[in-house]
Amino acid sequence: MLPQLHRQPWMDSDIETFxxxxxxxxxxxxxxxLPVWREQGYIPREVWRPFGEMGFMLPELPEEYGGAGxxxxxxxxxxxxxTRAEMPNNVTVHSIASHYIMDFGTEAQKQRWLPKLGSGEMLVGIAMTEPGCGTDLKAISTRARRDGDHYVIDGAKTFITNGFTCNLLIVVARTGEAGSRGLSLIVLETENLPGFRVGRLLEKIxxxxxxxxxxxxxxxxxxxxQxxxxxxxxxxxxxxxxLPYERMSIAVPAAAV
Ligand SMILES: Cc1cc2nc3c(=O)[nH]c(=O)nc-3n(C[C@H](O)[C@H](O)[C@H](O)COP(=O)(O)OP(=O)(O)OC[C@H]3O[C@@H](n4cnc5c(N)ncnc54)[C@H](O)[C@@H]3O)c2cc1C
Structure with a gap:
């Protein structure tokens, strides 16, 4: 029992045990x-494997993809x-990005990636923001050009959470016309991917x-x-x-802070 916590109306004994x-x-x-992780600027990806095996990484993942539903x-x-333990937001972003695959992925994409996202074998990030484009997502200039059975991606992103440690990345890229209708989301398996490079780890306050x-x-x-x-x-x-789920996922840790 956790007597010091205010009991929320949605809380039940199972959630409390969890x-x-x-x-x-x-x-x-x-x-x-944590002190070492703060010093080096990242949590090693291997940390998330046992976290996933405990069922903590993505408890909302449906059972057919290996989750608890x-x-x-x-x-x-x-x-x-x-957040209460002063850990950063990697799992928040992992959940946010995983929901894109849960909600919009083809069945093959879900089968391919979701079990690994639940188990912590894969850590995922989402790359929207660019050096010249933040709030105004319609102005994204990273381009994905179709070339036969592939897309060829050129551009740059910045401020990407999990950007250094993730092995799966959802990239927002321009596949068509200017404006909002020309954007697509492409999923990259980033390990040993030619042409993909992680730049600086950005220092924050x-x-x-x-x-x-x-x-x-x-x-x-x-x-x-992909x-x-x-x-x-x-x-x-x-x-x-x-984005509404993303906002809620930022609000909850913000309240915890
Ligand atoms: C710690 C951290 C983690 C992040 N993680 C990610 C991530 O994982 N993936 C990702 O894609 N991005 C990430 N971001 C980037 C974040 O999403 C952007 O910082 C955000 O979208 C704002 O963009 P910007 O910084 O370019 O600010 P700008 O777009 O330049 O905005 C600056 C200010 O101007 C205001 N403003 C802008 N346009 C208008 C307008 N037309 N009218 C009135 N006001 C306006 C904005 O509200 C804001 O207050 C992260 C940022 C931080 C700090």
Missing amino acids: RDQVRRYIAAEMAPH ASLAYQLVVQDEL GMPASDTAELFFDGVRVPAD LLGGVEGHGFKQLMGQ
């Missing part, structure tokens, strides 16, 4: 390493506990253990079947569909 497990795990297995409350409890990175794409070739949802030009609509 919260207790998460809290104990973080205290025993993660908190001792739990309510979103469980994910938010994980984010809340990580907070969350020093969260890797926030610059990313560069120089003729990166990606199989066309276009999220399989249809070009849906990127902006997909972004607008997920």
